[in-house]
């Protein structure tokens with residue numbers, strides 16, 4: 001049995017016929033080819049599958065596609081505009097916050113949702129906001145620095161548009177990673193959960209959902 005689902009993904013409308021138990025993550029990656037949204041734990045523990053659902057950061061691995069019917073989904077592929085990176089994406093490059101890149105799309109979208117409602121966060125607040133997004137590579141400080149820098153830029157220049165092209169090295173560029181084009185990267189199985197999530201607890205999609213509007 002399949003059911004009809006209409007999704008608005010990155011401003012494009014999709015009419016799909018899906019099995020009721022298929023996740024939004026699976027539909028995004030398999031049916032729409034949006035592989036910037038990563039998959040790993042499939043149980044709302046790691047955050048690599050984070051997307052925005054009506055502006056709130058959610059774990060797409062535990063959202064059924066029919067639950068997103070008629071709703072607005074933004075993936076990492078939809079964050080930049082006119083072929084340029086969003087300032088958050090550029091900040092991750094500028095601060096060297098990207099290593100294997102597997103966690104980065106989810107990190108950026110969680111940060112995006114948080115900054116929409118908290119434009120001037122402290123470093124501790126950024127760490128708390130990103131506690132549901134795990135990274136095995138970076139040690140987190142550069143990620144916090146990148147988000148803090150982007151927050152400052154966005155709050156002082158509300159009309160700031162996406163920054164021009166990246167300064168990434170040839171090969172698998174950081175711009176491709178932060179833009180979601182890279183499918184590779186390390187599989188962050190059992191990432192260190194202590195650096196950001198200091199109480200060691202995973203965070204559910206519901207807990208992560210935030211009433212966030214768009215960031216300029």
Ligand code: FES
Nearest residue numbers: 040042044047061
């Ligand atoms: S794959 Fe969804 S939270 Fe890990």
Ligand code: FES
Nearest residue numbers: 100103135136137
């Ligand atoms: S850069 Fe975060 S898991 Fe590799």
